[in-house]
Amino acid sequence: xxxxxxxxTRSTFFTILLFSGLPAxxxxxxxxxxxxxxxxxxxxxxxxxxxxxxSAEASPNLIVDxxxxxxLKEDSVITNKAGxxxxxxxxxxxxxxxxTNVNLSGIEANNEFLIGEGTSFRASLKTNEPDGKPxxxxxxxxxxxxxxxxxxxxxxxxxxxxxENFEGAL
Numbered sequence: 688x689x690x691x692x693x694x695x696t697r698s699t700f701f702t703i704l705l706f707s708g709l710p711a712x713x714x715x716x717x718x719x720x721x722x723x724x725x726x727x728x729x730x731x732x733x734x735x736x737x738x739x740x741x742s743a744e745a746s747p748n749l750i751v752d753x754x755x756x757x758x759l760k761e762d763s764v765i766t767n768k769a770g771x772x773x774x775x776x777x778x779x780x781x782x783x784x785x786x787t788n789v790n791l792s793g794i795e796a797n798n799e800f801l802i803g804e805g806t807s808f809r810a811s812l813k814t815n816e817p818d819g820k821p822x823x824x825x826x827x828x829x830x831x832x833x834x835x836x837x838x839x840x841x842x843x844x845x846x847x848x849x850x851e852n853f854e855g856a857l
Contacts (some may be wrong), residue, residue, distance in 0.1 A: 716852070723846040729778060731791070733833045735766040735798050741768050741810065747826030750813045755828040758803035766797040780840050796834055808832075 731814035739755035769776045810826035 694839075697800070702777045713796070714793070719848065719850045721725065721846065721848045723844070725842065727843075728841045729780075729839070731769075731778070731794065731836065731838045733794070733796050734837070735765050735767060735796065735833070736855070737800055737830070737832045739796045739808075739830050741826075743810070743812075743824065743826040745812055746820070746822055748815045748818050748820055749824045750815055750821050751811075751824065753810045753828045754825050755809075755830065756805065756807050757830050758805045760801035760803040763801045764799040765795060766796070771843075778840075780838075781804070787840075789840075789855050791836075791838070794836070798834060798838075800831065800832060802830075807827050 737757070737759075739757045741753035741755050743753055745751050745753040777791070779790040781788045782789075808828040808830070810828045812822075812824045812826050814822055
């Protein structure tokens with residue numbers, strides 16, 4: 688009688704299962720999840736500023752003296768607001784090939800600067816010791832006020848897809 692000896696390896700084991708006539712079961716599960724969205728942001732800001740400025744440019748043989756003093760009365764008013772009580776603000780933004788147009792409503796800026804006593808502006812140029820060279824220069828002292836309205840509109844979109852596969856044998 689001859690003996691048959693089989694060496695069973697992992698691949699042989701699976702081959703024996705496949706050809707053994709036993710039913711095999713498997714399970715495949717796939718899950719896909721998609722998220723998408725759009726975010727639109729509209730914002731505006733109003734900036735009011737006031738102050739003084741002096742400037743001078745002069746040749747070395749000139750003496751420059753500038754001074755700017757701005758005194759505002761307590762009754763001065765700086766009011767920037769959006770929408771009245773019970774009112775609303777709005778913006779219509781139109782984009783064209785040449786740029787963007789914005790039509791705003793309900794935004795109000797009221798800046799009433801009342802200049803007080805003691806306000807003064809002075810600028811002078813005086814010759815130093817004559818040195819025979821030409822004197823050239825300019826000097827100024829002034830007050831300024833600026834009102835800046837900045838409008839920002841952004842729109843972003845996103846799509847996020849996650850796909851998971853699970854496989855298993857029973």
